[in-house]
Amino acid sequence: MSKLTKDVVRHISEELANTLPQLSVNVVLFRYHHLEIQVATVDFVFASLTVIPGGFIHQNESVDQAAQRVLAQHSCYKNAILREIGVFGAAQRMFKDAFTDLRKLGVPQSNIDQLSKRHVSFAYYSIINDSRTETNDNPIFTQVQWKSLKSLAPLALDHSEIVAKGHQKMASDVLSQPVLQSFLPEEFTLANLQGLYQCIFQRKIDRGNFRQRILKSGILQKVGKRLKKGSGRPADLYRFDESKYFASLSTEIKLGF
Amino acid sequence: MSKLTKDVVRHISEELANTLPQLSVNVVLFRYHHLEIQVATVDFVFASLTVIPGGFIHQNESVDQAAQRVLAQHSCYKNAILREIGVFGAAQRMFKDAFTDLRKLGVPQSNIDQLSKRHVSFAYYSIINDSRTETNDNPIFTQVQWKSLKSLAPLALDHSEIVAKGHQKMASDVLSQPVLQSFLPEEFTLANLQGLYQCIFQRKIDRGNFRQRILKSGILQKVGKRLKKGSGRPADLYRFDESKYFASLSTEIKLGF
Numbered sequence: 001m002s003k004l005t006k007d008v009v010r011h012i013s014e015e016l017a018n019t020l021p022q023l024s025v026n027v028v029l030f031r032y033h034h035l036e037i038q039v040a041t042v043d044f045v046f047a048s049l050t051v052i053p054g055g056f057i058h059q060n061e062s063v064d065q066a067a068q069r070v071l072a073q074h075s076c077y078k079n080a081i082l083r084e085i086g087v088f089g090a091a092q093r094m095f096k097d098a099f100t101d102l103r104k105l106g107v108p109q110s111n112i113d114q115l116s117k118r119h120v121s122f123a124y125y126s127i128i129n130d131s132r133t134e135t136n137d138n139p140i141f142t143q144v145q146w147k148s149l150k151s152l153a154p155l156a157l158d159h160s161e162i163v164a165k166g167h168q169k170m171a172s173d174v175l176s177q178p179v180l181q182s183f184l185p186e187e188f189t190l191a192n193l194q195g196l197y198q199c200i201f202q203r204k205i206d207r208g209n210f211r212q213r214i215l216k217s218g219i220l221q222k223v224g225k226r227l228k229k230g231s232g233r234p235a236d237l238y239r240f241d242e243s244k245y246f247a248s249l250s251t252e253i254k255l256g257f
Numbered sequence: 258m259s260k261l262t263k264d265v266v267r268h269i270s271e272e273l274a275n276t277l278p279q280l281s282v283n284v285v286l287f288r289y290h291h292l293e294i295q296v297a298t299v300d301f302v303f304a305s306l307t308v309i310p311g312g313f314i315h316q317n318e319s320v321d322q323a324a325q326r327v328l329a330q331h332s333c334y335k336n337a338i339l340r341e342i343g344v345f346g347a348a349q350r351m352f353k354d355a356f357t358d359l360r361k362l363g364v365p366q367s368n369i370d371q372l373s374k375r376h377v378s379f380a381y382y383s384i385i386n387d388s389r390t391e392t393n394d395n396p397i398f399t400q401v402q403w404k405s406l407k408s409l410a411p412l413a414l415d416h417s418e419i420v421a422k423g424h425q426k427m428a429s430d431v432l433s434q435p436v437l438q439s440f441l442p443e444e445f446t447l448a449n450l451q452g453l454y455q456c457i458f459q460r461k462i463d464r465g466n467f468r469q470r471i472l473k474s475g476i477l478q479k480v481g482k483r484l485k486k487g488s489g490r491p492a493d494l495y496r497f498d499e500s501k502y503f504a505s506l507s508t509e510i511k512l513g514f
């Protein structure tokens with residue numbers, strides 16, 4: 001048995017001995033890269049299934065802690081902001097025969113049976129704003145691959161649905177949570193911010209109208225530097241005026257009375 | 258053994274044989290009654306614990322279906338709208354010694370052990386708009402009692418937290434979901450609607466400003482009848498103009514560009 005195979009077999013057996021049965025967590029990890037929103041995907045090392053990062057919940061950790069652990073296993077992020085997407089709990093939610101090949105690796109049948117059972121998953125999303133090198137601290141998955149949200153190929157099980165609901169939730173959080181800030185580097189151009197809005201809400205936004213409204217809102221401040229890119233005029237750099245940006249985020253709905 | 262005790266013992270044993278281990282659902286059930294928002298609570302018949310309705314997830318049903326079943330067991334509502342609140346998954350989330358007395362009733366120790374384990378719960382909220390008689394189709398709970406949300410005494414486990422998060426979620430759903438309509442009878446006065454807004458957002462709303470804005474919004478239509486109550490002037494009755502009300506609900510956030 002190769003070292004890799006041994007690691008897989010041991011990891012599976014240790015995880016299943018110590019986790020809540022038939023329950024998992026998944027994390028939709030977003031980033032804004034080259035003017036598009038990207039999603040982190042991974043493949044199982046022993047089955048050709050592309051999924052979003054996920055794992056089980058240890059008996060001695062909370063569901064949130066399990067999601068943080070999963071996130072840390074696939075990125076360099078510890079204690080990132082995780083926001084709830086919701087529960088994925090269909091009665092037939094199971095990988096079925098996807099794991100039968102594990103027997104050849106030496107995984108006990110009882111473990112394969114447990115993995116093949118119906119699982120309920122609780123999903124979170126998180127946003128990272130830079131391109132630090134990803135880690136891979138989970139032997140059953142490949143390194144993270146970043147895929148464009150707009151042209152994401154179908155994922156295994158209901159993972160495409162989890163990503164779609166995560167995107168929807170993230171878009172609806174824009175007014176009440178610091179979602180935009182999480183996507184951007186500290187300094188950015190208005191074109192960059194406009195592109196982000198366009199990706200999140202999946203529609204064209206008029207440039208002049210956008211610039212006028214966003215500058216009037218007071219949530220940005222000019223850095224005093226310019227970014228020269230391509231042949232065009234250098235673009236002003238902005239950063240969030242944190243106090244005004246946070247004050248603009250509101251959990252109370254603006255009803256007009 | 259009394260008939261009641263037999264039913265309890267059989268119900269527990271049947272439920273545990275057929276459900277996902279260490280997993281439950283809870284439902285926060287709201288109604289608007291006597292100008293206040295009320296929450297449905299139940300007591301265990303064999304332990305002095307006040308909780309919100311809840312139960313396990315059968316192997317052959319989805320998490321949503323389990324929540325619908327729980328709702329139907331405590332009310333006359335089938336296929337009510339259920340909206341997700343989130344996951345309650347603390348590592349120490351367990352009733353501990355609350356169920357030891359079940360041994361006296363004849364419940365097997367293995368069942369008591371299973372009930373006493375750490376459980377993860379997915380919570381939903383639902384809204385009912387009238388006072389039809391509640392049913393009680395679950396032998397381990399008493400009939401539903403309606404308690405004022407504003408002065409709700411602490412509930413067992415983390416159920417007060419579930420109610421608080423449910424209230425918060427419901428308030429944030431007002432602009433995108435037909436939440437207001439679910440609370441109200443078909444015909445209502447402006448004072449009734451203003452009271453509902455006040456309960457949901459927990460703040461005083463100016464009467465004149467409210468009437469002006471809400472009538473200008475076009476989501477209401479006058480019924481053409483008046484309600485005489487007490488010694489005051491009879492109040493006009495209104496109903497939602499459904500097409501305009503639903504059009505006003507929006508999942509796209511109004512950004513101004």
